[in-house]
Amino acid sequence: MTYSASEMRSKLPSPHTLNAFEAAARLGSFSKAAAELGVTQPAVSRAIAALEAEVGEQLFQRSGPNVQLTPKGAELSTLLSDAFNSLETLFARWRANRDRGSVLLSISSSMATHWLIPRLFDFRQIFPNVDLRFELIAGAIGSAPITADLGLRRVEPGQSAEPDSLYVPEIIQPIASPEYLRRVGTLGRKGARRPHTLITLSNHWCDWQKFAAESGLALPTEFNEMQFSDYSVALESAINGQGVVLGWLSVTSRLIRMRKLVGAADAAYSTGATYNLVTNSAFPPSDLVRKVRAWMQKEVRAELEAIGKSERLFAAACNIALGTT
Template sequence: MTLRRKLPSTHALFTFEAAARSGSFSAAGRELNVTQPAVSKSIAALEEHIDTKLFYRGKSGLKLTPEGETLHRAVQLSFLAVETAIDQISGRNRPDDAVMLSLSTAFAAHWLIPQMEDFRGSFPDLTLDFQLTGGEAIGPISPCDLGVRLDTNVSSGDRAAAFAPEWLIALASPEYIKRNGMLDASSLKASHLLVTLASPRIGWQEFLNRTNQSLSMLLPEMRVPDYSVVIQTALNGRGVALGYVTSCGYLLREGILVPAMHRSLRTGHQYCLAYPANSRSRRAEEVGDWIAERTRVLLADIEGLTDQAD
């Protein structure tokens, strides 16, 4: 079934995105040059067509439902991809003082942004643009200048250099561990919540099997489509996340998140810095070198925090 058949109209996506971004049917109407009732009618038709409520409507305004948030993230990413492609084919190339990164939201939010002050110290005049994905970043790097990819996800047309192992650690906030204890404790508490991606490549059961660990009781899981939310749930002290060190290394080193089990998993795969084969951006290479060096230091700092299974 095509996307066109799943929607009452393609314009419904533009209306939904404007309403979700602004939090107001009136504001969306002004942006789209239509009336507030027209926006409301378009959203209602979309909700009826997909048989799903996308907004909570109240006196305090609009709020996205969980399903609405999922659709909004997908629409934002899709619109960004279209905008990027149009810029690329229309010749509006980035200046020499700008680099576009293709990353997961988790790597951007929980690894790069916390170290932005150090980054700005090394690149005070550089503009960063982002192409982000909620799950594992895949696909060709172009039109971006630099991306992070698992070795199995590097496109054949890109050149890549490994910079970090794929290393998973069960992580939680110190307050969560104090309240609930470790996951591998002899007297496991039923209050634990396991958090993971909705369709993980390595889920909790595989992680436990490959590290020769087990849980003394069946625990509930929460599965979300955006890995950044997985990490944020752990940061908020609401669950235990399977943390990829490439995304969580800074949080782990700073003690913001701590191991929730004594054994971790190195899969044997590597994360790579990938570049378009036909691009030789000096600034992108410099940013890649900075990421690789910061990662090297982080890995050295957290080595030995857990026993590692291969």
């Protein structure tokens, strides 16, 4: 006599009796099996008794609180253990594949150099199977990424941005190395030891005159100037004690947290614009892209909270950025 697949399945014991048996056999105790399954010990006993009645074999030798597998029970336990282990391996592979893949991130070279690359070890701990790739751009631009999965973009005041994309509001504040400030002093301080050197970006919308007008900072009447076309190079110059640079909090938070750069004046300029991690408009973001974005947002928020508590000159700026003012 032959049986169809559905008839064969109908002749198998019920899943809950097999689950109870597998747990009791693996743990050697009905009580421990009950605790693992979240049921009572009598419920496990009844399930195993029902299984024994259904298969027509005694599966356990019972002696007080202790139980021991019979030869038939050991045979069934081995088969079920292999099946359960295979299922666990399969589901683990599915979970790993769900978080496996690549994310192409479109950011400025300064953001990559000074914010993200120093965190790659931490990123690998959380996303061990993710290939993070970079599309470096000269500066943060307004349009959504065309080829990348995720891009850091500047959103003008009044412009709309996709929900959950906020990275940090645009806040600018003068920064310099601790060694430079010990040598020259802070900006706006009367009787500077020597002329300040102001590091500027060529052809940038926010130069020192614009910053001074918006923030109320009084620039020194005499100063030297260093000009760069790349913000990453400008920051490196400041780190090396060569002058004061305008610091965009979206890029410099880690440098400030590590005290490679510190506040060079009490003045700050909150432009009303924001930096947002926007996704590719051509297709909806994957779960992995959303997770990477959430990780970046969490990282910068934790950093700003720490800076606001430890760096007096940045307290107001961090409160604005965190929305706690």
